[in-house]
Amino acid sequence: MALLHLLVSAGQKGLVLCHLNHGLRGRESGQDAAFVRRLGRKYGLPCEIEKTPVSEQARTQKVSIETAARMARYDFLHRMALRHGAECIYLAHHADDQAETILANLCRGTGISGLKGMVAETATAPVLCRPLLEMPRAEIEAYVKAHGLAYREDSSNLSPAHRRNRLRHEVLPLLNEVYAREVTPLIVRLGRQAARDEDCLQQQAREFIQQEGVIAQDGRLLLSTKLRSLHPAVLSRILHFWLGGLAVPGVDADLLDDALAMLRPGGPAKINLQGGRHLRRKAGCLWVTEAV
Known part of the structure; x- marks a missing residue:
């Protein structure tokens, strides 16, 4: 409203x-x-x-x-x-929603990408736009009251059956009590910093792929000396881009860790992927084999 x-x-x-x-x-x-x-x-x-x-x-x-x-x-x-x-979809997610999202992602074992939470604007059309993403719920409630806006409350938002509600009604209030301050602005700030750092790492990965031409015409990843010497933070994102381009499902932190291990001396030459496919290493290349 x-x-x-x-x-x-x-x-x-x-x-x-x-x-x-x-x-x-x-x-x-x-x-x-x-x-x-x-x-x-x-x-x-x-x-x-x-x-x-x-x-x-x-x-x-x-x-x-x-x-x-x-x-x-x-x-x-x-x-x-x-x-x-329509070119834009407006959504009313606010700062408290963002804090809950980041905490939920954290408890699932997320990396930096998950710590950034929701983005204020997506890059693809139609754009998902969240103008209130850094506005606390208390300010929104004050705005609604000041303008006399009618609204309806979803009763399921009070149910402890949903994890999200327990984060909202139990976890965040407890953190506020433990630290004797509102923690939501701090969590939202973490999200901004994570988004900044993740954007930097992804940019480095994209630039390396474009400049070094490490993805061959047939889809293999060429394991050049330069690529092997990259920091794992950048290398893991190159692997993520490459595997995503091959439509490999389930590219998560565990799979990326296993793929990084393949590049180390004595690392495995083959790992299993979802759907009966495999990731293989031989003669300075990584490639994905199809399911038989």
Whole structure:
């Protein structure tokens, strides 16, 4: 509600309200959709509303309800952007959301890329734009109150069944108490620094690939002396770019560590990949073999 009010107040043209009903809260979910329709009439804006069976999708895709809901939302938003020829999708994630994301990624064993959390703007179209990403929730609530904006509270946000909610209602308040200060701004600052450093390392990796021509026409990675002498932080990103270009699934920290080990003296000459494929090393090259 705050984001919409800010965009309308700033004179943003061509806005389309988009709401996905996850069908998880019965009548309450339907009332949310009705609220958005009324909002569209109030502002004179077109409104796109869909309903999707998230619980069923979570079962068939074997993912959590939260993951299935997020996937469904982004699919819906991208389809609506395509339908309306929109170049930008505005999202209302704020600083507290960012802190929760970074903490969740940290507890999953993320690297620098995960520590940066969400980005304020994505590079690919349609652009995902998060103008409130560094604004604390308390400031947003104060804005809503000051302007008398009506809103609806999602009751599932209070449920301890979701890990995200426990981070919000238990973990972050406990960290605030332990350190006797608000830790959210510090975590958000960590995200900014991680994004800066990750961008630098990726830029070095891209420049090395372009300047040294280490990826052959047939897709092999040429293990030149220069490449082997690179810092592992840059080399791991070169491996990530290369494997991603070959559509290798599951390129995570464990796989990259195993690939780096192949470049050391006495390292393995073959490691297994998902789908029955293999990563092999021989005669100064790395290449991926297809599944038989």
